[in-house]
Amino acid sequence: MMIFTDKVTKTYQSGEVTIYALKQASIEIPVSKIVAILGPSGSGKSTLLNVIGGIDRYDSGSIQVNNGTLENLKDRQLTEYRRNNVGFIFQQYNLIPTLTVKENVEVGQELSENPLEMEDILQKVGMWDKKDKFPYQLSGGEQQRVAIARALIKNPRLLLCDEPTGALDEETGKNILKLLKFVNDHYGTTILIVTHNQGIGDMAHMAIRMSSGEIVESSHNETPLDPEKVTWS
Amino acid sequence: MTLKKSIFRTLKENKFQYAGVIVLLVLAVMLYISLSMAITTLEERNKHFASDYKQESFHFITGKKLSYDQLSAWEDKFDITLEQRTYKDLSLDETTLRLFSKTEQVNIPYVAEGTVPEEEGEIAISRVYAERNGYHVGDKIDIGSLKAEVTGFVYLPDYIYMVSQLTDLLSDAEKFGIGIASEETLQQLKTSGQSQILGWSKNDVLPKGLREVVESETTLLQYVEAGDNPRIQFVESEIDGAKTMTTTLPLFILALSITMVLMLMKRRLDMQRKEIGTLMALGYRKGELLRHYLGYAWIIGLTGTIVGILAGAGLSIPLSNIYANYFNLPALSMFEFEPFVLVIGLVIPLSLLILLTALVINQSLKAEPLTLLRPKEMAGGKKSWLENLPLMNRGGFIHRYRLRLLVRSKTRSLYIFLGVMFSTILLLFGFITFNSMDQVVEKTYEDILTYEYGVYYKSLKTEKVAGEASPFIMNEIKVKGEDTKITAYGMEKDTPYIQLLSDGKPLNTKLSEGAVLSAPLAAVLGVEGGEELTLEIGNDDTITVKVAGVSDLYIGNTIYLPRSQLNDFLNYPQDAYTGVWQTEEPVESDDIYRIEDKQKAMESFESTSGATRASVLGMSVFAVIIGLIVLTLLTNLIVEENSPSISLFKVMGYYDSEVSKLVLNVYTPIVFLSYFVSIPIAGLSLEQTMNSVVEETGFILPTDVSWWMVLLGFVVIMLTYWLSLTLSKRKLKQVSLQDALKKQQD
Numbered sequence: 010m011m012i013f014t015d016k017v018t019k020t021y022q023s024g025e026v027t028i029y030a031l032k033q034a035s036i037e038i039p040v041s042k043i044v045a046i047l048g049p050s051g052s053g054k055s056t057l058l059n060v061i062g063g064i065d066r067y068d069s070g071s072i073q074v075n076n077g078t079l080e081n082l083k084d085r086q087l088t089e090y091r092r093n094n095v096g097f098i099f100q101q102y103n104l105i106p107t108l109t110v111k112e113n114v115e116v117g118q119e120l121s122e123n124p125l126e127m128e129d130i131l132q133k134v135g136m137w138d139k140k141d142k143f144p145y146q147l148s149g150g151e152q153q154r155v156a157i158a159r160a161l162i163k164n165p166r167l168l169l170c171d172e173p174t175g176a177l178d179e180e181t182g183k184n185i186l187k188l189l190k191f192v193n194d195h196y197g198t199t200i201l202i203v204t205h206n207q208g209i210g211d212m213a214h215m216a217i218r219m220s221s222g223e224i225v226e227s228s229h230n231e232t233p234l235d236p237e238k239v240t241w242s
Numbered sequence: 243m244t245l246k247k248s249i250f251r252t253l254k255e256n257k258f259q260y261a262g263v264i265v266l267l268v269l270a271v272m273l274y275i276s277l278s279m280a281i282t283t284l285e286e287r288n289k290h291f292a293s294d295y296k297q298e299s300f301h302f303i304t305g306k307k308l309s310y311d312q313l314s315a316w317e318d319k320f321d322i323t324l325e326q327r328t329y330k331d332l333s334l335d336e337t338t339l340r341l342f343s344k345t346e347q348v349n350i351p352y353v354a355e356g357t358v359p360e361e362e363g364e365i366a367i368s369r370v371y372a373e374r375n376g377y378h379v380g381d382k383i384d385i386g387s388l389k390a391e392v393t394g395f396v397y398l399p400d401y402i403y404m405v406s407q408l409t410d411l412l413s414d415a416e417k418f419g420i421g422i423a424s425e426e427t428l429q430q431l432k433t434s435g436q437s438q439i440l441g442w443s444k445n446d447v448l449p450k451g452l453r454e455v456v457e458s459e460t461t462l463l464q465y466v467e468a469g470d471n472p473r474i475q476f477v478e479s480e481i482d483g484a485k486t487m488t489t490t491l492p493l494f495i496l497a498l499s500i501t502m503v504l505m506l507m508k509r510r511l512d513m514q515r516k517e518i519g520t521l522m523a524l525g526y527r528k529g530e531l532l533r534h535y536l537g538y539a540w541i542i543g544l545t546g547t548i549v550g551i552l553a554g555a556g557l558s559i560p561l562s563n564i565y566a567n568y569f570n571l572p573a574l575s576m577f578e579f580e581p582f583v584l585v586i587g588l589v590i591p592l593s594l595l596i597l598l599t600a601l602v603i604n605q606s607l608k609a610e611p612l613t614l615l616r617p618k619e620m621a622g623g624k625k626s627w628l629e630n631l632p633l634m635n636r637g638g639f640i641h642r643y644r645l646r647l648l649v650r651s652k653t654r655s656l657y658i659f660l661g662v663m664f665s666t667i668l669l670l671f672g673f674i675t676f677n678s679m680d681q682v683v684e685k686t687y688e689d690i691l692t693y694e695y696g697v698y699y700k701s702l703k704t705e706k707v708a709g710e711a712s713p714f715i716m717n718e719i720k721v722k723g724e725d726t727k728i729t730a731y732g733m734e735k736d737t738p739y740i741q742l743l744s745d746g747k748p749l750n751t752k753l754s755e756g757a758v759l760s761a762p763l764a765a766v767l768g769v770e771g772g773e774e775l776t777l778e779i780g781n782d783d784t785i786t787v788k789v790a791g792v793s794d795l796y797i798g799n800t801i802y803l804p805r806s807q808l809n810d811f812l813n814y815p816q817d818a819y820t821g822v823w824q825t826e827e828p829v830e831s832d833d834i835y836r837i838e839d840k841q842k843a844m845e846s847f848e849s850t851s852g853a854t855r856a857s858v859l860g861m862s863v864f865a866v867i868i869g870l871i872v873l874t875l876l877t878n879l880i881v882e883e884n885s886p887s888i889s890l891f892k893v894m895g896y897y898d899s900e901v902s903k904l905v906l907n908v909y910t911p912i913v914f915l916s917y918f919v920s921i922p923i924a925g926l927s928l929e930q931t932m933n934s935v936v937e938e939t940g941f942i943l944p945t946d947v948s949w950w951m952v953l954l955g956f957v958v959i960m961l962t963y964w965l966s967l968t969l970s971k972r973k974l975k976q977v978s979l980q981d982a983l984k985k986q987q988d
Contacts (some may be wrong), residue, residue, distance in 0.1 A: 029547070036417025059612055062523065064519075064522070064523045064610070064611040064612045064615075065612045066610075078914065085527070088522070088525055088526075088527050088528075089525070091522075091523060091524065091525040092524075092526075092527075093525070095525070096524075096525075097523045097524060099615070101516075103516055103517070103519075103520040103615075105245075105248055105517055105520075107247070107248040107251040107252055107255070108244065108245075108247060108248050109249075109870075112244045112247055112248075115244040116244050116245060116521070117524055118526070119243060119244060120524060120525050120526065159524070160524075163524075164526075169897070
């Protein structure tokens with residue numbers, strides 16, 4: 010899935026001051042690669058992820074996805090775009106507490122016309138044995154695995170992860186990264202990971218660094234590190 | 243859709259909240275269905291009984307017996323059917339059985355069980371009277387000079403509301419019943435009897451001029467049109483009144499339950515905003531989410547309405563039978579199925595609930611997924627303008643916190659106010675009605691009507707009355723331009739047997755200034771003391787009198803005038819009278835048309851008012867249940883909404899009781915305020931209700947709110963409030979420190 014952002018700008022008004030969440034952000038996201046978006050808090054990395062994912066709007070510029078652009082899409086069309094192309098993974102997992110592991114994943118499965126096999130996905134994320142547990146019975150890492158399975162089962166071409174390891178310890182976090190790498194290798198899914206953890210940039214095929222809403226650096230990594238070897242920060 | 247599973251689990255997790263609103267909905271639908279279907283059944287039975295058994299259009303009683311030829315001539319002249327019927331009042335133990343001769347053309351008896359009494363010594367009696375007094379078909383009962391066999395149970399179309407006198411307020415089948423027998427059987431009884439002429443006209447068109455013709459040819463003692471006959475009319479008034487009640491009360495409860503559902507839904511959506519945001523981000527369409535969240539409303543609505551309909555339909559059968567017994571109506575049909583009522587009971591509550599819930603859900607779904615994924619406090623946070631008032635910033639932290647909570651949740655405060663108001667009004671309606679019963683007995687029968695017996699003669703008398711008796715003249719008159727029939731009494735100002743009172747002050751002396759009106763008549767005519775009334779009788783003679791006062795006499799449309807003045811108006815001799823009031827028991831004689839026994843009337847009233855008192859008690863229990871559900875739901879929601887603060891207070895070291903004071907007891911002033919505001923509203927609205935139905939019922943109940951009602955009502959409402967707080971305090975105790983703090987972090 011080809012994604013280009015061209016001079017994307019988004020501003021917030023705070024009193025009389027205009028704050029740039031994104032300022033002329035232009036980038037090309039390579040297909041079927043892992044891209045890490047790095048930067049300090051408030052640098053605009055989550056905003057960039059959100060506008061690419063179609064859950065937030067931008068003021069100017071353009072985002073091109075395959076042959077279409079997002080800026081002209083109506084709410085309904087944006088929903089269809091997310092439904093058919095995008096999977097989301099959040100820092101706080103956002104599972105539905107009243108549904109079991111399997112049911113939470115089914116919530117994603119039902120959206121797709123061509124979903125992946127439930128058992129296959131849950132086996133791959135290592136949660137098949139716990140498919141009948143409720144979220145409150147799981148650890149943070151396990152909940153994140155379920156969230157990944159929920160995003161993956163609809164077989165999206167783009168997986169957007171907002172601080173997926175932000176609430177996890179190093180060991181669990183690395184396990185999640187391994188899982189994401191496996192997904193990328195196995196399904197060819199383009200994965201965008203927003204993180205403040207600089208080490209994650211080393212395991213990505215491409216790293217984008219942001220500051221004050223601007224993309225200050227983008228670098229390609231021909232030899233990404235194994236997640237196990239990532240320096241945790 | 244897998245999401246549906248979460249609905250059932252959420253409902254199970256919060257079963258108390260959702261069960262509360264379902265119970266409210268069930269109550270609303272059950273009340274509507276049961277009352278509507280019972281009323282429909284009653285209406286149909288009444289309609290068929292009246293038409294199929296030729297219910298009288300009017301009846302009259304004359305001083306002298308009329309010949310067959312005379313009646314035949316009037317039938318031809320006015321195109322009506324007239325039939326003579328005799329009856330005798332028999333004393334059986336402590337009860338009165340009014341035994342009628344069988345008729346064939348008007349007021350045809352309907353025998354429900356057994357057979358029509360054909361032979362001498364056979365009678366059929368009213369079923370409800372038989373049941374109350376332990377008589378069965380086949381029993382032989384002593385009816386004075388005769389031992390008669392009960393051959394069946396009978397219903398008469400002109401005794402649907404079975405009262406002994408037209409002025410009686412309440413029917414009491416334990417004390418008074420009706421029956422039929424052959425003319426021969428009646429003749430065997432030594433008790434003196436009465437003869438009345440029953441009239442029936444096509445399509446109930448009343449014959450014009452008949453009354454005047456009868457009056458010109460004989461002494462007319464009584465002429466009652468069906469519309470003025472409570473034995474016929476009361477059932478129709480009750481149907482009309484009940485129809486209003488079947489819609490008003492359930493509508494109020496329905497509005498309350500829908501409001502509660504909407505509040506719960508709003509709360510649910512607020513709590514699940516992150517879930518909604520996630521589902522939107524995953525690609526769920528708004529329509530799909532709307533349908534998902536509407537699942538709550540469908541489950542609540544369908545459960546509430548279906549259970550309500552089933553319970554209501556089931557309840558309508560015994561209710562119809564209670565009505566039927568109360569009104570002495572034969573069960574011509576067992577159960578009137580009214581599809582329209584079922585449709586309204588299902589469609590209206592359900593569609594209102596779904597539509598309004600859809601609006602609430604839609605409002606939440608308008609937000610962008612990203613907005614929903616953020617905590618609400620960050621998305622917005624409202625500070626009330628009331629917080630700028632200097633009062634809000636005075637006092638200690640606890641005081642200021644409580645005030646802020648109060649003004650920040652104005653909607654919650656409003657609902658608590660309305661919930662308390664609804665319960666208070668319902669409760670006070672019950673108390674006032676309960677108290678009115680005593681007042682009616684006390685004021686009417688003990689303070690005002692101080693005689694023991696009222697003796698009504700068949701013809702005009704002029705001779706001096708014997709002993710201590712006090713003479714009076716009684717006649718039916720009208721107020722010019724009004725349809726209301728009025729009973730006029732001409733009395734002696736200094737009679738010891740009628741003490742007309744207004745707020746304890748005697749009015750008898752004021753008779754020299756003009757007329758004294760009963761409270762129902764003043765309400766029907768809308769007149770007060772000092773105004774003038776023009777009275778007229780059948781021959782168009784008129785007299786203008788000043789209203790000297792309105793007496794605390796709560797039953798009947800009566801007007802009291804000096805006897806000489808009324809005689810003068812009626813063109814009777816100055817000393818004429820048609821009855822006497824006395825304390826000694828009168829001896830029955832042929833010239834007596836009727837004897838009114840005050841003690842019997844009081845006993846009858848007391849015994850029948852038991853049922854009214856029971857229904858009043860039911861109403862009060864109903865008020866408490868509704869109040870408890872509404873207040874508990876609201877306080878529960880308050881705990882849920884404030885769980886992060888509650889948790890924080892607990893972390894800081896506040897005791898549960900202190901947290902409860904900070905969060906829950908905040909609304910106590912609202913409960914106080916609502917209670918005291920509701921008291922005058924309850925009194926006024928009941929007074930308005932009474933005034934609006936006084937024309938049909940002919941009685942009015944005093945609607946004074948006594949101090950004990952205010953006190954007792956306060957205790958009941960505060961206990962209900964306290965109970966709801968106790969239930970919600972359990973929820974407050976369950977608020978976990980970690981969970982609530984986590985919610986705040988989110």
